[in-house]
Amino acid sequence: MTRLQIPATIADAPEASRSQLEAVAKQLGRTPNIFRAIALSPQALACYLALSGALGKGSLPAATRERIALAVAEVNGCSDCLSAQTYFGRNLARLDDAEITANRKGASNDPKADAAVRFAAVVATHRGHVTDQDFAAVKLAGYTDAEIIEIVQHVALNSWTNFFNEVFHRDRLPGCRSQQGRLTRRGVTTSPALPTHQPSLHHFIGAFALTLYKFATVHDRKVFYREAGDPTRPTLVLLHGFPTSSFMFRDLIPLLADRFHVIAPDYIGFGHSDAPSVAEFDYSFENLTAHVAGLIEQLELSSYILYMQDYGGPVGFRLFTRNPKAVAGFVIQNTNAYMAGVGEMPAQISCRCGRSAMPPAKPPPAGFFPQTRPSTSIRSAPAMSKPSVPTIGRTIRRCSTVAATVKRI
């Protein structure tokens, strides 16, 4: 867990930070966690934005700034930051793998950049105690005094970001999950468009290519969701089915994150979201939808494509009829809006749930339920005239074997 109580929204941040966060939201389409975290100190946020904004307009090329960020993150041992910087270097600064490897070793394959990166790495490693030879080398490469001053300031800014991530728990901050190996294997090759303003904020856009695991509080319940991709790109909201959770999207999300901003929530009673008892919560589709709608509102998503599977349809189509103009498209996968789509299996399963009035069930097709049959647990559960959380929980746990999705995040 994070060591900071990160404000969930701009409104939850200290008043003096709100206008600054609104400026960030205007640029990025939303306010990443790290900005809301820093916002706990309005002074720190103002300082950070001013410094990174000004340096972004400095004389060092964007690629060299990224090379320095990689070198400094390596020196400071912020492995999680390196993941984000690797993505960022590859996709925004167009650095190849050999160059990124060189940067992490405090060098560059580009002769001019090499001097700047070496100097930055020495400054970071020796805490500013550079030798005359170090200084002469960077001067000899053609860097002006002004540029050298900027290099030192980039070391300081990147060190501050590295330290911030390390001190205040990295897992909740964008760009700060240890997925570097996965990132490398995946070999992200597409190149998101470079935003033309405030390049200093790019770090945090690029970082969203990694899947982040987050919680929001919606109508007083904890809602878990996965998030990936650049928030300035079109948003895809992935709505899971029964009996599963956003876990069913674990393979799809990284495949989409280079082109979309992806949000995949767990409904109340599913996955990692709160699972109140039926005495406390009516598990109707209206209520499941209300929490997804609340999350969408909290994330300030004004336009999104809905991916719907199984339960996702009843949730997604309710979202659509509430606010059709916000829905930019449908991806419909095995979910019904027509009676023609209802197979015989639902009736067979339902009569195994304790409804004595239902006709006897035929056994499911051979091989449909490998190893374990969910009907075994459903039969021992109370009648499902009102679905109970224990019933849903048992069904989910047992049926997840059917879906071969027993791994947890």
Add this chain to the structure above:
Amino acid sequence: MRITKTNVALYDSWHQAFRNHRPKTLIVWGKNDPFFVPAGAEAYLADLPDARLVWLDAGHFVLDENAATVAAEIKASFAS
């Protein structure tokens, strides 16, 4: 089943909304799903005639084996 009935009661209003707003639609459907049968996929075309329908040799949990195919279809339809 009780909560499922609340959906059936809304089907007509959903169809009306489909026709009114015609959202761009991609249907990816595991054709071996005994719960959500192929006729349910084809039925959308009555109200969303421009939808692209892609059959997959899969069951209910299409993404377990077809995440790459589905991602490619989504990008082809929606990526800018």
